[in-house]
Amino acid sequence: MFFVNKIKFNNVIINNSFKGINNYKDLKQNTVDIYKLQRQQDDEINQFKTTPNNALLSKISKNLNLPVDNVVSLSPIRFKISTMIMNQGVSVYHHELRKVITPHDDYERAKRRELVEKIEAEQMKKDMKSNEKGDGNKGGGKKLMSMEKEFELVREQEREQSHFNQLLESQSPQWNAIGQLQIPKEDAFYYDDLFVGFCPYSSDGNKDDPMSLLYQMLTRLSKFYWHKNQTKYEMFFTLKLNQMFINYFMQDETLIYNPQEISKFIELFENCNDQSVLNELIQHPESVENQEIVNYVKMNFGRLSSENYSVIFETLFRDGKDYFSSVESYKQHLLSLFNEILFSATAMLPETIINKEKELKEKWDLLLLEANRQFKVYSCFGTSPEPEKSLATDQRKLLHLVKTCQKKSTLDFIQECKRNLHQSLFSNGLMNSSLTNRELSVSIKQITDGLQTSISTSYTMLEFVFQNSGEISLKWDDFIVGFINSPMIFSSQPLAERFMQYLKSRLGGDGNSTYEQGIVKLFQEMVQLEHTLFKLQQSYNDDYIINGDKLLQELSIELQEELQEEDYKKFLVYPSSNYKMVQLDCHLLAPLHKSFSQDLDVEQQEMEIYIRNKKIYERELKTRNEKLVKLVSDAVSTQQKTCYFIGVFEDQAYTVEISENWMDIWYKLKAHPSPIPLLEFLNSNLTSQDTIKNTLFDLNKFGILYLLHRV
Structure with missing residues (x-):
């Protein structure tokens, strides 16, 4: 049943006479066959996944961009779904490594700030020269006007900065204290995304969690409904159909092959029409699902109706394959997909086909990210004083890239993107990206921000040791990149625990020095200390009055x-x-915690400001670093229970x-x-x-x- 290029996943050939089901009326005569088919599929998939030295499993893992252990842990039905998305060139990106559009992506604002700062600096120089010449009282009216303009410019910048700071807080990814990256709800999930997001802290057991791996795999299979002049209700109705399909496979797996459940779903789905959906919406306004879909329409209708998205969908996407412009064709697609997941054999297509589809999607994904940036910056953030002018310029660039994608080679397309797009947009979170020169700047910053938020003292200590001790041959930047590229990043544990696993694998082995092994142990104890403090702080804030x-x-x-x-x-x-x-x-843990809970970079900047003599500053900085290095070395070499x-x-x-x-x-x-x-x-x-x-x-x-x- 499962084969690759007509080669079986295993050596057992199963001749299955069951032809699938297209109508719930066929269920009675096929009940026995349904359960038989389920057992056959489950047995064959489980046998395939447990085959030793399985080269084919490694290929599936690579194409999906998931570690082999994660693939093996998938249940049979989820494994089947994952191979189906793989055949379509869909792979998994990591939630914590992917670029999210924020107010910082208003590049025109950054240019304006640079220009204002340059003008202010030049004006300051002119004023100083004027005062030195002693003609500060000459041309007083002109000088006063210059000062008024300068003050107005400063006030305008303050107002703009205040608005910008508020946006940053609400429209940017934020790490919480337990090491979870919270992405603004309107950006966390799109039905029109091309790839599957892996979120380490989402639960596949929660059918209402769009960040779960299963939910996103089903969404990529089901595609989406779109046409240029769609209405909000069309969007709501087709999302309702999509949600019915997703909900079926998100339920308890013991019910998925139950004939009564299959019959119930097909009957409800076939009878679902605009009138029945409207009646439900009116009669059950308290429905959380309906509220969520309406909110999604509210947040995304403008984006999907924008000119940039229309150009990309109409020019590059394939109607009937990548999206559906007819409600009836979309409904039939979901029914066919339902039948395929349950009853059809699954073949792994040749890798040339998979890679071609994946390459297409990566290029489209890059264009969609830029289209989303333009929509957010010019239609949502309100940080641009002349959005129409800047948008027109950026739209011309995007249209040029769409045409390049349509007509030129991938290499030419990437070169044009590098000339016209910001490098951060290349951080797509895909570890097996087929695009050249994978960009990691966003990924590195997001991961280090997460570590600094959840284990700030431990992280500061470890970074300092790497950069100053001279006892570790690894470079700090290479170490962080290694963590990002390691299987540990896909573990479901908190970020700090995943990072600790990686640290152990690199420095805690028998082949490592005593100092390196000691650093691993010291880091573990510091993390334990920080976690204990965090839990106590939570208790202090949450239950303070209750516990007396x-x-x-x-x-x-x-x-x-x-x-x-x-x-x-x-x-x-x-x-x-x-x-x-x-x-x-470690008896030195308390002084270590006190020393590294300070912001060492800020401390260094203050030293540079207050110590004007460069030689004295360098000597003081060296003395500080040597003291910290010795404190760490003493903690590693003289372990004593305290x-x-x-x-x-x-x-x-x-x-x-x-x-x-x-x-x-x-x-x-x-x-x-x-x-x-x-x-x-x-x-x-x-x-x-x-x-x-x-x-x-x-x-x-x-x-x-x-x-x-x-x-």
Whole structure:
């Protein structure tokens, strides 16, 4: 059933007499055949995926741009769907590596800012020369006019910058603290995309998640409905058909081959018309699915109706293959596709055909990205003072590229794109890109931004070690690119965990030096420390009032001096739930965290500003770096178990080194459900009394122990 160029995936030939199903009325006589076919397909696919040294599986992995392990983990039905999209030249890009259009892509604005800065600099030089000549009072009216223009220019720039900053916050990808890249909803998913996005933190089990791998594979197979004069309701209706098709295969896989489910779907689908869809929309306005589709139409109708998209679709795309301009033909396409997924044999087409289709799609994808940039910049962002003029210029360039794509070779097309498009648009997120000179600038920035957001201190320390220790032969930039190109990037773990896996694979093996292995261990402990602090910070912000700590903190006293013996009976003691006690192998972790939680680049810039003498500045910078290198080396070479209190107090994160004796004391104290008399607690820990007394002042100061004055 599964074969490549008429060569079976395996040596078992299955003669299946089942011819498929075109109408739900055929189901009764074919029920047995349906279940038999499902078992045959599942057995054959599973046997194929588990065949040792399977060269064909490696080819499928390469064409899909998914690691072999990810392909093997696909269920039989999903494996079949993935081979179908592969045959159409569709592969997978990584969600975190692909270019997303942002306000920074208004290149005319960047030119205007450069021009304004140049004018301001020249004006400043003229003013300084004028003052030096002593003619500052001559031509006062002219000078005043110049100042007025300058002030107006500054005010205009401030207004524009304020608007720009607001746009950046809402219209740009943002990393959250747990290492997930959040893309603005209107840009995260398009039904007319050409490739499949892999998002490490989406769930295929959620049928409402358009970022899931299965959802996107089904969308690429189902194509989309479009014509130049389509109405919003046409768009809604065909998206509703598409969603019905997708929902069927997003359900529990045990139901997909159920004859009753198949019958129900085909009957509903065939009877679906504009009247029935409108009735449902009116009668069930609370439907989340309907609301989502309407919102999608609202956000994307203007984009798909724009002149740039129309030119690309009409000139390059193939009606009936890449999109459908007739509602009836689109409906029949979805029914045929439904039948093909369930009942047809799947063959892997020759790689020449697959590569040709993929190359076409990559070129179109580049043009669509530029068309989207122009639409967002000139119709949505509102950052351009003369959008019509700039748009006309950019449209001429895009039309030229469309004609080049249609008539010239791929090499000529790429050369023209490099002359007319910004290099960042070449960051398509495809690791197996057929376009020359794969661009990684966007990918590198997005990944490093994610690491700096989720594990900022650990990342800063590791980058510093690579660049300054002299103990690691790998270059930092090469290391980051290696991570981007590694199978680890496709793991479903948080970004920091994926990065740590890659670090272990490069520096943590038996063939690596003791220093490199020590760096891996140190990095792990620093990440653990940061994650602990993050969880405590979350708890501090989310549950602060509920757990009572805020109330106790307000009522607790802050000691101004050490308590005397007679004072112990005056207080109740209670441990803060905002602190956690941990035991780590590195006794220098706290000073390391303190040193590398600073922004080293900003610190260096400040040194350069305040130390005017270049030699003194270079000497001070060298001294700082040498101290940090030594601190890291000492932490690597002298491992010593140490206990820390890690937590949050008054919105500040603290790591407080503490004696191991406190391990037992802390857990005893935490066992009490409410504050207890301090003297009673001391008397119940006679062997640890001195330890408690000697640290009581500091632990109270950092909010680790609350002391409540007894009445």
